[in-house]
Amino acid sequence: MKTKNLKLHVWRQNGPTDTGRFEDHVAENVSEHMSFLEMLDELNERLIADGKDPVAFDHDCREGICGMCSMVINGHAHGPHERTTTCQIHMRHLFDEGWDEVWVEPWRASAFPIQKDLVVERQALDEIIHAGGYISIRTGSARDANEAPIPKPIADRAFDAATCIGCGACVAACPNASASLFTAAKIAHLGLLPQGQAERMSRAKRMVAKMDELGFGGCTNHGECEKACPKGISIDFIAQMNRDLLKAVITDRDVPSGHGDGE
Amino acid sequence: MELKSNEPTGPIDKRWTEHKANSKLVAPHNRRKHTVIVVGSGLAGGAAAATLGELGYRVKCFCFQDSPRRAHSIAAQGGINAAKNYQNDGDSIYRLFYDTVKGGDFRARESNVYRLAELSVEIIDQAVAQGVPFAREYGGLLANRSFGGAQVSRTFYARGQTGQQLLLGAYAGLARQIDAGTVKMYPRTEMLDLIVHEGRARGIVTRNLISGKLEAHVADVVVLATGGYGNVFYLSTNAKGSNATATWRAHRKGALFANPCYTQIHPTCIPRSGEAQSKLTLMSESLRNDGRVWVPRKKEDCDKDPKTIPEKDRYYYLEERYPAFGNLVPRDVASRNAMYVCEDDGLGVGPKVGDEPRRAVYLDFADAISRLGKDVVIERYGNLFEMYERITGDDPVETPMRIYPATHYTMGGLWVDYNLESTIPGLFVGGEANFSDHGANRLGASALMQGLADGYFVLPFTIGNYLGTVRQVSPLEDDDAICRDAIRDVKARIEKLMNAPSPKHGPDHFHRLLGNIIWRYCGMSRSRDGLKEALRQIPVLREQFYQELKITPTKDEGINQTLERAGRLEDFFELGELMCIDALEREESCGGHFRVEHQVDGEAKRDDENFQHAAAWAWTGDTAAPKLHKEALSFEYVKPTMRSYK
Ligand SMILES: Cc1cc2nc3c(=O)[nH]c(=O)nc-3n(C[C@H](O)[C@H](O)[C@H](O)COP(=O)(O)OP(=O)(O)OC[C@H]3O[C@@H](n4cnc5c(N)ncnc54)[C@H](O)[C@@H]3O)c2cc1C
Ligand code: SF4
Ligand code: FES
Numbered sequence: 022m023k024t025k026n027l028k029l030h031v032w033r034q035n036g037p038t039d040t041g042r043f044e045d046h047v048a049e050n051v052s053e054h055m056s057f058l059e060m061l062d063e064l065n066e067r068l069i070a071d072g073k074d075p076v077a078f079d080h081d082c083r084e085g086i087c088g089m090c091s092m093v094i095n096g097h098a099h100g101p102h103e104r105t106t107t108c109q110i111h112m113r114h115l116f117d118e119g120w121d122e123v124w125v126e127p128w129r130a131s132a133f134p135i136q137k138d139l140v141v142e143r144q145a146l147d148e149i150i151h152a153g154g155y156i157s158i159r160t161g162s163a164r165d166a167n168e169a170p171i172p173k174p175i176a177d178r179a180f181d182a183a184t185c186i187g188c189g190a191c192v193a194a195c196p197n198a199s200a201s202l203f204t205a206a207k208i209a210h211l212g213l214l215p216q217g218q219a220e221r222m223s224r225a226k227r228m229v230a231k232m233d234e235l236g237f238g239g240c241t242n243h244g245e246c247e248k249a250c251p252k253g254i255s256i257d258f259i260a261q262m263n264r265d266l267l268k269a270v271i272t273d274r275d276v277p278s279g280h281g282d283g284e
Numbered sequence: 285m286e287l288k289s290n291e292p293t294g295p296i297d298k299r300w301t302e303h304k305a306n307s308k309l310v311a312p313h314n315r316r317k318h319t320v321i322v323v324g325s326g327l328a329g330g331a332a333a334a335t336l337g338e339l340g341y342r343v344k345c346f347c348f349q350d351s352p353r354r355a356h357s358i359a360a361q362g363g364i365n366a367a368k369n370y371q372n373d374g375d376s377i378y379r380l381f382y383d384t385v386k387g388g389d390f391r392a393r394e395s396n397v398y399r400l401a402e403l404s405v406e407i408i409d410q411a412v413a414q415g416v417p418f419a420r421e422y423g424g425l426l427a428n429r430s431f432g433g434a435q436v437s438r439t440f441y442a443r444g445q446t447g448q449q450l451l452l453g454a455y456a457g458l459a460r461q462i463d464a465g466t467v468k469m470y471p472r473t474e475m476l477d478l479i480v481h482e483g484r485a486r487g488i489v490t491r492n493l494i495s496g497k498l499e500a501h502v503a504d505v506v507v508l509a510t511g512g513y514g515n516v517f518y519l520s521t522n523a524k525g526s527n528a529t530a531t532w533r534a535h536r537k538g539a540l541f542a543n544p545c546y547t548q549i550h551p552t553c554i555p556r557s558g559e560a561q562s563k564l565t566l567m568s569e570s571l572r573n574d575g576r577v578w579v580p581r582k583k584e585d586c587d588k589d590p591k592t593i594p595e596k597d598r599y600y601y602l603e604e605r606y607p608a609f610g611n612l613v614p615r616d617v618a619s620r621n622a623m624y625v626c627e628d629d630g631l632g633v634g635p636k637v638g639d640e641p642r643r644a645v646y647l648d649f650a651d652a653i654s655r656l657g658k659d660v661v662i663e664r665y666g667n668l669f670e671m672y673e674r675i676t677g678d679d680p681v682e683t684p685m686r687i688y689p690a691t692h693y694t695m696g697g698l699w700v701d702y703n704l705e706s707t708i709p710g711l712f713v714g715g716e717a718n719f720s721d722h723g724a725n726r727l728g729a730s731a732l733m734q735g736l737a738d739g740y741f742v743l744p745f746t747i748g749n750y751l752g753t754v755r756q757v758s759p760l761e762d763d764d765a766i767c768r769d770a771i772r773d774v775k776a777r778i779e780k781l782m783n784a785p786s787p788k789h790g791p792d793h794f795h796r797l798l799g800n801i802i803w804r805y806c807g808m809s810r811s812r813d814g815l816k817e818a819l820r821q822i823p824v825l826r827e828q829f830y831q832e833l834k835i836t837p838t839k840d841e842g843i844n845q846t847l848e849r850a851g852r853l854e855d856f857f858e859l860g861e862l863m864c865i866d867a868l869e870r871e872e873s874c875g876g877h878f879r880v881e882h883q884v885d886g887e888a889k890r891d892d893e894n895f896q897h898a899a900a901w902a903w904t905g906d907t908a909a910p911k912l913h914k915e916a917l918s919f920e921y922v923k924p925t926m927r928s929y930k
Contacts (some may be wrong), residue, residue, distance in 0.1 A: 054557035155456035163413035170424025
């Protein structure tokens, strides 16, 4: 079993208005089998024992599916290993890079205010979904699921888009802090399926308008989002979103500004 | 207290329909006068909140993650059952009902299980209409697979991400209601207590996990859909934040807790790699279809490269002990045997963690590769192999996988009647948090089904019946004295945790130790002496926890993740003790509860005469002396039988 001593520079920030700074630590005898978060757990246990504040960070499933973990490791959103979330990064991946020194930072984007240390607020991504990122169906009123067959290639493509875990790495990696990949994935998932057609245009229009309103930047085709995305969401979906948007503008017959029908 | 199940009588296939026909309703214009609190945004809570909002109630929904879409349901991999019979292989609602009652080892209520099977069909329709991209065949129709030894193919799936896709569907419904203004979402908000007023559940106390602020929220009805308590073991396949605080605090306020000792251990998880291990990852059970399980016959071979151990020195213990089923014996049998070879026989493999016995066995694909070819095996299991390699650094094509059982699901939970109402009027419980449908053992792909059945179809209806019956609850405001008192109590609890007399260790230190006790004495196999030992050790450790707990930051304001963990652990201590008491009281083996004193040839031996009941425990104020109430179970349709896998 390989072990190593690592120099850590961890971002510490007390709240949204604090300026923040890197704090230096040494992680001793780190085993290659540990996960990156377990290495931080150990650091935190030591800090607590010494009466110091542990590093705050978000995580939950630690299986790469909930989208809660969110760290920039040596400049890479979610670390060096492709298609892997922060929680699934293991120390051997860092050893493979030959790193003895590690800089850990939060997602940085104006739409994601830093709450503390590595914890950011990603409510803005939810707000984009609230702006029409759904199919309006009443509970209990659906017809039989097999009444409308969906060609497998279309179902598969919709699935590819639907695997987005809403982590926000695409935003963190983008020089413009754009949420285009996230938004496009949702629009494509629903817009590709026959069930999603009725609201397709209004959905695209509302969601993109919301994204702009929330202070995310525009897409200028850097492609950094696709590289950082742990689920391999393709940048092609952005092109598709732009086509839908164009159509929505052309066929615009005063698309309603939203709202479901519940009260 | 008499436990009334309130289940309808008459033919089982008409019970739910008749119950609905005879229930009270709330008129549309009156619904907006009622506030409903839903704690939890997983499949059960998310679906309930969305549907209640759609019906016109004013809904407040809470979760501790930063977004409702991250609830632990997201991690479910395998699939969801439904009696659609799309494959024309003889499935039916009755068969799913039958399988579930039998799978639960005759420890669940028949009426509830039948309703679950009945509603399973509608869940799939609902999910597809929402845009859930289930796997499809080339003809465009939905695909199914057989799961967990079922004789029919009734499992719907979305690659290995079924829970994620179903949760995104429920979340979309929730988003639609947030958009419509019927649901207000409170993410990063943790429920720390239940407010009971005039005998009814009327609200909750929460802590804002960003600001640290304590608040009271009042409502006409409270729904708990807060998931299971598997993290009492510290290491489990649950998400790190999964906790029992909401249900435990409701228990302390009068809700009975049923069958806490029924926990499920999954046989194929990735073993621990070191002392810092923080959680365990599940590998799909399907691996056992082609992998062969073995350990070395000789202790001195345990740390050797497995490829150098000759065939004659390998102990294929499942194949030898269970020739009929071999590597495909049920979850609990596979799990227990892995434990026996590692802990009793000392034949476990893999790296040593501390001075514990090695806890891992091999799952070997070499035979499958030489029989089917590498390509076929990779096509079947490639994504699982990749996941395994990412975590362990080993490629299962080159060297056998190492697996070990881990805690996965908890069948026990708050006791509820047919309406999913607890013993506190106005407190409803859905999903893994209740004890309702799985008896002593849950079948694969049935938890997602239950969460969604509860959320979409049962709770919105039975809550209407409750409100239609009660009509008006007495007025209560967020700042009434009773709410202020409730907040004060929570504050006192927090202060006690933050001011231990001789602070030494953070909460994880104690959680690991508690987990070791529960795993050792109340895990896969339980004995009278062991349980008594656990009941001696837990209070001692808890006392040490209160003496030596150290929390930084030392302020309760702002983000304090150490405090969050400490609060959850405090409740796990009490729940863990109740698990052991329940396991000691249940002098039989059934489902996930295996008592070494009750076995025939290594097989679980049920005692229907004395234990055909749900054990529902009441809080008395003394953790060591809860009061037991029994709900007798009767089986009109599925007659209890004993199982055998030899
Ligand atoms: C790895 C894994 C794989 C699985 N695979 C399958 C499968 O293939 N098929 C299947 O049927 N089942 C599977 N299961 C089981 C299934 O996923 C769960 O039982 C089910 O999803 C539970 O759903 P739930 O809605 O009851 O709770 P959860 O999804 O756990 O949601 C709990 C909610 O409550 C909230 N909450 C909890 N406590 C508090 C509190 N104190 N205050 C505020 N909010 C709180 C959380 O934020 C969350 O929103 C699997 C489980 C695991 C661990
Ligand atoms: S598109 Fe990829 S990077 Fe962006 S939120 Fe979704 S999963 Fe994360
Ligand atoms: S913690 Fe869930 S994806 Fe990383």
